[in-house]
Amino acid sequence: MKLRVEELEVGRVMEATFWVNPQEGSRFRYRATHLDGKRAPKVVLSNDARIQPGVPCLVAIVRVDKPDRDDHGHVEVSYVRPAPFRIEGVYIDPVVSKKLQILLESGLNILLDGPQGCGKTTLARSIAQTLGMRFVLFNCGAVVEASDFLASIQVRASASGQPITDFVKTELLEALEEAREHPEVRYLLFLDELNRCTEGARNALMPALDATRKVFHPIENRFLAIPENVQFIAAVNRGSEFTGTFGIDAAQLDRFAPLQMDYPPPDEEVKILRARHPSLGKALVERIVLAADAVRRSPEVPGGLSVRATDEACVYLEHPLMEGDHARMLPEVLKSSFAGRYAGRWGDADSDAGAVWAIVEASLKESA
Ligand SMILES: Nc1ncnc2c1ncn2[C@@H]1O[C@H](COP(=O)(O)OP(=O)(O)OP(=O)(O)O)[C@@H](O)[C@H]1O
Ligand SMILES: [Mg+2]
Structure with a gap:
């Protein structure tokens, strides 16, 4: 499956995945070998700063250098937009996929709503992978009090037999702290079964999800700012008993962009x-x-x-x-x-x- 040079008309838009160009001294930072999944007859090069290594994108052909030589030259391209999601083994509705891509680019919180087992968790995980984001899943089903989001209390016996209370950080807190230390990594924090935690606990999480972007750190007794590189996706799992209702009130819902999913056709x-x-x-x-x-x-x-x-x-x-x-x-x-x-x-x-x-x-x- 190899493309022919004649197929590479200037202006044609094709999909490519770039990596940092290993060629030293090249004026192009990014290099790809395939266009639309087929091997390109020449290396594909670009200097467009919008390209993210490893993330598929659509590019337009700007110039084909040395078209009549098959051992030399390159194809120069410019960035057009991110490629549509295509995740191996996962079906995504094309409209949902477009909306999701836009929401992820804009950094808005997303609420996935769909019947049980329609692929909410699978989708969120796969998207994080495709976009090179770190995926952290937190199940809200076991959250009773606000502090449970960030820490759990564990009691153990000391050498003298006295009980000692430990605060153990949840994956959510660990991710928030890690995100602050690694501003170059994007984190996708998945709040699974958000409708299953208690109302009060959910309320305490709300400032994390609006412009305030703060949560109370129960171990250090202070507010923790949510770093820019953190994005939230929540899912509501509607068991049969919840048909037609969410158990999430309007003010809480308003902090998310809701996205409906359904079973694959x-x-x-x-x-x-x-x-x-x-x-x-x-x-x-x-x-x-x-x-x-x-x-x-x-x-x-x-x-x-x-x-x-x-x-x-x-x-x-x-x-x-x-x-x-x-x-x-x-x-x-x-x-x-x-x-x-x-x-x-x-x-x-x-x-x-x-x-x-x-x-x-x-x-x-x-x-x-
Ligand atoms: N659209 C899909 N594409 C591929 N696999 C899917 C899809 N939807 C569901 N599955 C498969 O079905 C199983 C359940 O999916 P998943 O856990 O993502 O559903 P969910 O909507 O998060 O369910 P729940 O509401 O119970 O949390 C997984 O094995 C998953 O791989
Ligand atoms: Mg799920």
């Missing part, structure tokens, strides 16, 4: 699962995903059905113990992997699990 989910379970046939994976899709669309079923559930079904079916018996085992697997995630039993038509099983059974019949 069925064909994309099939791709994700097939990449992970290559030994399973396409038709089988499609049947699993179609059944999940039917459950997710049903207005009778509360909450979502995670990609974890479809993935789990694939884990079962690709096991040697199931070999040659997929037709019989598929419904059995979905009884536990799908219906088993809901209240009640699959055999009880009046329960949520029973409603899910009825939908799955109908879908399997249709796709048979």
Whole structure:
């Protein structure tokens, strides 16, 4: 897969990932070898200060030096804009992806809202990786008091048997302190399950998220400024009992740019699962995903059905113990992997699990 020189018209916009040019004395700081994923016929060089090494971007061709020599010359390009996110093994809705990229560039706090297991955590982690940001995950579910965000108290016995109280810093506090020492590194602090912590604790975090950008340091008893190189993403995990509500009040919500996510479309989910379970046939994976899709669309079923559930079904079916018996085992697997995630039993038509099983059974019949 090599590009031809004739394909490199001046003005054409292509994607490239640059690294610092190893050539000593070159007037170009950045160098790439590929354009649009294909090997370029000459080295691609640029001096544009907006280029970040290792981060894919779109560039425009400015000049092709020595076009008729295949052993010499270079392609000079200028920076256009960051490349659209494309993360291996992760589906991102194109519109969500654009919005997310803009929010990350602007430094605004982001609130990812979507049904359980639709990829909120996966997405945030992958984006941090692609942008070369340090990703720190903090689960807010266990936070009861404001100080729990930054420290936990641990009691141990001293040599004399007297109890000693230690303050242990949380990952969040460690990241904030580290960020101050490394202004050159960008930190993405992920506040997972923000709706699960207590209201009061969440309120105490609010000044960290608005223009004040300060939090109270419970160990040193002073306010800690949030460094510029720190950005927050929060996710709300809506279990079935939370459908339609967040438990986050308007003033708290207002400190975030909200971004809605949903399950990948069925064909994309099939791709994700097939990449992970290559030994399973396409038709089988499609049947699993179609059944999940039917459950997710049903207005009778509360909450979502995670990609974890479809993935789990694939884990079962690709096991040697199931070999040659997929037709019989598929419904059995979905009884536990799908219906088993809901209240009640699959055999009880009046329960949520029973409603899910009825939908799955109908879908399997249709796709048979
Ligand atoms: N869009 C996606 N692309 C690739 N994998 C996905 C996607 N969505 C979900 N998954 C897979 O599904 C599983 C659950 O995803 P993840 O933990 O990111 O969901 P979540 O929205 O954060 O869930 P929760 O609401 O429970 O926190 C992971 O194994 C993940 O790889
Ligand atoms: Mg999550």
